[in-house]
Every structure is written in structure tokens, then in C-alpha cells.
Amino acid sequence: MSNASETIQKRSSYRLPTHRGERIRLAPHQMSPDPKDKDAVRRWLEERPRPWAIDLFCGAGGLSLGLEEEGFSVVAAADADQVATETHAANIHGLTWTGDLSDPSEFIRQLDDWGIEEVDLLAGGPPCQPFSTAGMSKIGDLVRRGDRSPRDERADLWRSFFAIVDRLNPRAMLFENVPNFAQAQGGALLIALLDELKGRGYGAHVEVLEAWRYRVPQHRSRLFVIGIAEEGNFEWPKPIKGRPTVGQVIGDLPVVEAGVRDEVQGYKGPPESVLGRLLRKGLTHPESQLIRDHVTRSVRPDDAEIYKLLKPGGTYMDVPEHLRRYRSDTFSDKYLRLSFEDLSRTITAHIAKDGYWYIHPREDRTLSIREAARIQTFPDRFRFAGQPSNRYRQIGNAVPPLLASAIASAVKDALEDRIPVAGTTGRQPKSVGHLRDNLSRWFGQSKRDFPWRRLRLSPWQILLLEMCLHRTKAEQVARVADKLLSLGETPDSFLSNSRDLAPVLSSLGLHWRSVNLASAAEFVRDRLAGEVPDNWQELTAIPGVGDYIASAVLCFAFGRPSVLMDTNTVRIARRLLGSSDQPNWQLRLALHKLAGPRGADVEWNQALLDLGALVCTARAPKCGECPIRAYCKTGTEMS
């Protein structure tokens, strides 16, 4: 008996019947005007206190709720998902619009209709699946197999932001996304966003915040970009003391079995924590006796057996061999039982698909909808529209309201100009221009001479060279450069002439690269019509091409300013800033800033690479010869 047939048998005998849950419908907020009644809207707007905010890609309204709690009037919100806007309209005192924001003109027309001509804050988080780590894995896989175009239109949604920014001229802008947004397109997307902001006179601030530092009991971290008009002052919210736990937010909810579909239940006792009390706030009698959405999924009998064996914090690795249905090498975290004493795994939209990452700490079932909402710090008075899986998705996609509150409060302070000038961050030091000048002058005199810098090369030849240069000493590659370049300007000519290339590369210890080069050449020839692409997505689809090579080709072959991140440039950035713990994306932003108005162009990148090879070497850097020593924290300390 083979393993495969065994697995199939298990599947068929335990699969649960499909069960569609109740579709909850919610009436709009009592105080909101009828969106179709222009006069009512106009009268209502006159009464709405400042500051005003608009929430784009609002979803259920986690961000809106935080803004509202901190005193913003969320006068309008937009999202493509009708059920999410139904939730938003029911819970947030404001106008809601359902529609596609990839073309913002329709929403702008609606704003005109309502008479909303300017707001204080434009906020929102475009869909992040294209940027998230989990999404990248799947999308990358599909692109490589040719099942999907490498361009993901959703990645362009943030551009809609600026069409609306230009229409409303907000005093502040808030952009929320997954941390991986900082890596998207080799970091170029974030840099483009910041440049768009600066071009409009906003001071731009970027940070990745961990939700648990703001009372949200999850590992969730999110990237925020804040733009403040006229370079006004802004300070990130200070973390709140202590570490919240899952127990604090769901410990007081009544015990329910798996598969319980009762939409309305009674509380069993008082809240058991400060946080629990906060989440029950605002329940009005007689609603305060009732709890909504505490409904659970059914559990397969074989899963139930596994859940019983899992202790809090337990994962797939703790499941006995004979009960495992999945590969354990790649799915070590297939199951996770949460712990009352710890943070939860991030509540993502995935919770709408299955609950294996969200097994209740004590009960042998996955989280109820209300428990997921609680862990996202939605208060119990917040209701969700739609069928169960849709409600889970809305919750997973939301900005946790308490995190939203923290940010909202910081933005409000900035709008009211309550930040001391000394706290100013994110401004360019006055000396940046000189740093670039000094480096350019040094580069003019000391640059290294390589064959590829003297010749005019085709994009394919540049791609070929960069694939060889990556993680290799340039002098090494210089010895085979003539041979490489003689193979012709196209992948076609490369493939027909490269038979005797392998021994040459092998002699330099670069054997594996000849295989890589050949498969890259075949890919470009067969799948890209022989043309080296000029965009990041298609470049990185080429086998063997990662962030660095893609950025290098964009810069050196197509003249597109790109910050190159390799061991040399990263080392220089770390030494300049005098810090060892900054993540790569911050170093990239720092280098982008230091490159000055001309950007990280060919000269800048070559100069940095040469500086790293000749002066700012890994061991025994020659700080005495360094042209930018005056701007370097490490270099000045060493003197």
C-alpha cells in the first residue's frame, strides 16, 4: 500500500461538507446622511468637526475606527468590496463609496458630487498581496511556470493615491502596507512613492511598526509612510509599555464547540483585563448583554485528534508522525495552537481559508470570528457584514484599530503642530550635496578601469556581466571579459558560441555560472523574444536574476537610477550611518538620499562600488584616503 493511496483515503473519509453560514446585513450608521441626498450631505458636512480624513481601500474600517477614536471625522471612505463597505458604513460615522480605485476618476467625481473639496488627511492601504512574502512566493512560482503575467496591476494601485492627493491637497497623507512593500521591485516602489511625496512638498517619513507595541496582541508588523505638508514636524507614536497577550483579549469569551453557528450569544462574565474592558466599551443596552460573531468552524475528526494533542504554542512539528497529512519539511508550521500568555500569529486574510494557524489556546477548535476581531482589537460593538468567510477576510485585512489609533494620534499632533522642532526627523542633512560632490571628484581620479566600462554594450551583455560580477571580485571577471563579450550581443549568439566558455569560467572557479548563464540566455530567447526587459518584474523572472542583478541592469543598461545593494554598498551605508542593526530597506533609503538630486545613477553606483573595493574595504579600511570621511560616523570615530 503506497502513501499516496493512504492519503487519498484519509481525504475522502474526513472531508467536511460545505456549510455556508449566515449572510449578515447591516444598516448604515444612524448619524450618516443618505449618500444620494446632496443637500443632506452638505448640511451634514458643515457640522463635521475637523480634522477631516478620507480612507481609501478602507475595507471593514480598522483604520477609520482608529482615526475616529482620535478625533478625526472620516468624511468619506472607499473600497471595491461591497460587503466590506457595508461593514464600514454600519460602524463608521461617514460616507461610503463602493467601486474600483485603480481608476480614481469615478471616486473623485463622487467627492465632487458630495461637495468634498479638501481634507486634512488622505489615508489608506492599497491591497498588499503583491508585496507580501507569502504572496510573492506563489506569484513568483506562477510567473516562472508561465501561468501568469509578471506584471501585477494591483501594484500600481498606490498611484491612485496621488490622483486623489492632487485633487484634495491634504495636509497629511498616510500610507499603510506590508513591510515587504519596502522590498517591492528591489525597493524602487517605495523610493518612487517617497519621491512623489517630496515632489509635492511633503516631508516623508517611513517606519515599520510592530502592532504589539501598541496593545495589539499579534506578531503583526506593518510599514507606514506619512507625508506632512510643507515638511512639518512629525514623530512616530511612542510604544506603549507592556506586552499584550491573547488571553487578555479573548479569555473572557464564552466557551463554544466547533461548528457553532449561533450569531448571537450571551456574555458569561465580566472582562478579565484592562484590554478586555476596553474592547467591551461602547456597548449600549440591551446589546451589552449580547455577543455577536462568536461562531466557529467545524473541525475534521482527524484534525480534532491532532488539536487535542497540541499544547499552547505547539506546531505541526509536535504532531505525531502517523497523524500528519502534509509534508513536514515545508509545512512545519501548518498547525499552530495559540497561547493565552503570548502574542497571536498575525491575523491575516488567510484565516478565511482555514484556521490551522489559529487554533484556540484551550478549546479544540479554531478561532471564532469574534475572537479574530478581538485579537485585531476591534471592539465588540463593531459588527461585520457578510458570510462568515467574508467576515474573517475583512478582519484579517484590517489595520488593527489600536495601532490605527496610535498612528492617528501622531498625525493629529503633527497637524496641530505640537511637535517640538528638535524632534524633527527625516530631513536631508545640508551636507548631502557635498558628499556626492566629493565622491564624484574622487571617482573621476581614482576609478577602476574595466573593459565593460570602456565599451558600449547591449543590454544582454550587461546582464551577462552582472550575472558574473555578482558576489565575485571584478578583477576575476575582467580576465574573462573579452571572451564573454566576444560571444555576441544577443542571447542567441551567446548560446550558439558558448560551447568553450565553460572551461574558461571553471578555471576561475566560476563553473556553476556557465549553467546559470545558459539557462538565463534560453529564458530570454524563448520567453522574452530575445529582448532583455527594462522592468524589474520581468528581469527577476529570469533564472539567476535577483534584486541586485535586476537593479544593476536597470541602471547600467537602461539608465534608470537604482540603489544597488551588495555587500560593498551595504557596508559603506552601515559605516556612514554608524549603525549595524538597520534593516536593508533603511540602508537603501539612506543611500538613495545620499545620492542627491541626480539619484543613484551610473556614476553614483560605480563610485560606491569602487569605494568599497579600494577604500572602504571590509578589513582595514583606508579611512585616511576616504573622500567622504567627514560624513562618516565610523570614519570620524576611528581618527
Add this chain to the structure above:
DNA sequence: GTCCCGATGA
């Protein structure tokens, strides 16, 4: 709605 599937960055 339910089940199964994996690459990526720090």
C-alpha cells in the same frame, strides 16, 4: 467553503 501547497527575507 474546504483542503492542500512553498518561496522569501531578515
Add this chain to the structure above:
DNA sequence: TCATCGGGAC
């Protein structure tokens, strides 16, 4: 090693 506002087949 850890964690992931994920996705498609059925």
C-alpha cells in the same frame, strides 16, 4: 531559524 493583510483546485 522564524514568520508570512497568500493562492489555486475542487
